Amino acid sequence: MSEHILLPEGSIEKQTTTLNLGPTHPATHGVFQNILELDGERIMQATSTVGYIHRAFEKIAERRPLYQITPLTDRLNYCSSPINNMGWHLTCEKLLGVTTPKRVDYLRVIIMELARISDHLICNSIVGVDSGAYSGFLYVMQFRELIYEIYEEVCGSRLTTNIGRIGGFERNFTNAAFEKLEKFLDEKSGYPAQLKEFENLFSRNRIFMDRTIGCGPISGERAMNYGFTGPNLRAAGIDYDVRVHSPYSSYQDFDFTIPVGTTGDCYDRFLVRNEEMWQSLSILKQAYQKVQEFKGAEADIFHADVPAYYLPEKKDVYTKMEALIYHFKIVMGETAMPVGEVYNSVEGANGELGYYLISDGGRTPYRLHFRRPCFIYYQAYPELIKGGMLSDAVITMSSLNLIAGELDA
Amino acid sequence: MLSNEYIQQKLTEKFDDQLIDWQEPYGMLTFTAPKELNLKVLQFLFDDTELNFTFLTDLQAVHYPDNKGAELAVVYHLHNWKENIRIRFKVFTDIQTPDVFSATALYQSANFMERETYDFFGVNFVGHPNLIRILNVDEMDYFPMRKEFPLEDQTRIDKDDDMFGR
């Protein structure tokens, strides 16, 4: 930070300019406002305002039975909505005491890692767009379309997926889904080749490195105190990953490493996300292989055997009495819920996404709270950009991967 | 290795009988502390080299309208990364004087979380640097997450209750 000219003491002119990096700004991905006090081009102070997309999820969740909350969780971090869905189903399963078979776990891992890739993909390419390099975004969005096609094969929708059920999935993965997955994982024409090309464009690019190195750094202890989790924390040097520390959905069966940075600046965050995409590709290959090892009757399992919480098949509903009763109870939301409180967390694309669910035995939760990683680490933003330039503030914001839906919930 | 019994033992040694209602729902140690002690408990859990709960995972509140005298519960979730143990503790406060000490001096992450709790439930965090509404509009004069307030916007004229039963 070089010396810059300040106005003399006692000058009647205001030392700093107030700039409103307002809710509608091309660089803010989502709506949050920052009022910056600038001295020339240096940022002296910043005040953040959030809440421009507050949709009262927690209040809505108090009126909905468990299944109807899944579409709400979609809209938290909408770039990687399957992870939110899976996290919610895992929380419900923890509350209800449901264990899922291994094949379901591996299929869940496939879907979650695809979602993680799609989120990191957007984040890294948008860092590129914000620093002026638009082409990287266009190259990788093609593969996001392929990921959307895989989601469509399983659940029918592209972005806000509402995927899965308590205990598994709503239908078995079709052969077309696995073919598309193979096409995605193909070394020569699939995502690995494109990711290599994307890396070539950015990782050792002189201009990109000059823009992002030293921009918005944070130390590990400070990040921990600010409640950072996820790639932003790992870029600061601390290797905390919920998938490794409290494995869920059989993550302990997979072999992967956690990439860690050193200074916590934008370049480290970019590289950590990039490497996490490679790790996710490796996990996907392992999971796909493990799923293919199930043969015969085991290859048809796609949900746990919990008729009390998992909608029975339609043909059973029309012919058998118990299935009809279970169907009625689940759809009307009258299934028995235990009394208790549970906190469960998954490794979302931005960090530890936690669900705190208090149930009082009624058909809807008594209280549901989402521990949203973006909301918590956004508090560090004024400190990260202090002393930096205005354009650095823009790059820092996009490298933190702030998703407005998750900020405000 | 830390275990829930050991943590409970250490806490009862330090704070005697003031910490009550020890439970372990789904494996997570939960207890209740009186509201004057919440900072002391947080500080003890942070500083103690064996307990080492240095990460505040979550801070929010629950409204129990039927518990007269202790309607609002502020719930803290803490996490010890080295041993991978989580702990939850609650602090109950009266709805007429909902003053709770703020944890912002100890954890920077409590800043927004306490503002959100204030915005939704009206818990007044004493010592918070900037306790104003965060997610709702600034002119709102009630605390929406409390149980007595409805979900929908009551000023709508185009939706009637017959068709959209509320």
Add this chain to the structure above:
Amino acid sequence: MARPVQYNNTIKFEGIPEGYMGEGFMATNFEKVVSLARKNSIWPLPFATSCCGIEFMATMASHYDLARFGSERVGFSPRQCDLLMVMGTIAKKMGPVLKQVYVQMAEPRWVIAVGACASSGGIFDTYSVLQGIDQVIPVDVYVPGCPPRPEAILDGFMKIQDLVNAEGLRRRHSDQYKDLMESYGIQ
């Protein structure tokens, strides 16, 4: 991953409007020419707040290219844009901001409400969400969906193009339009 364009060669081209042609001149209706120019060069202002914004990003990307309709340059300055694309939930806190952006746009301006939340509040019937942006600004086209597929967004965009084509030059000065603006409280 270049894919040779060998299948998509039935592209619809814009034709010349009808008129009387001669050696080096063409006489036609002025409105037709202006409409032709306007409808094929709409510059959108993406007001992307939430999930529909990500589907808009997919629409802007190369697979469902929006640029082939003339919207190569998405601007973020209201003064320079024709079409305000509101994508995503608008909360009550955001309503005044949206109105401010709309008021700053220069005539002629159109508004497309993309997604269920912008059209009518969507699945969020709560105290904090504006139940449809037509409570604060006049809307021309509503695109339903949660989120709408990029094809749906393109369909909505093409309907805006039809509206632009059929509009004529005098609509913005007519009494009906002035009454519409009065009803929203916009000068």
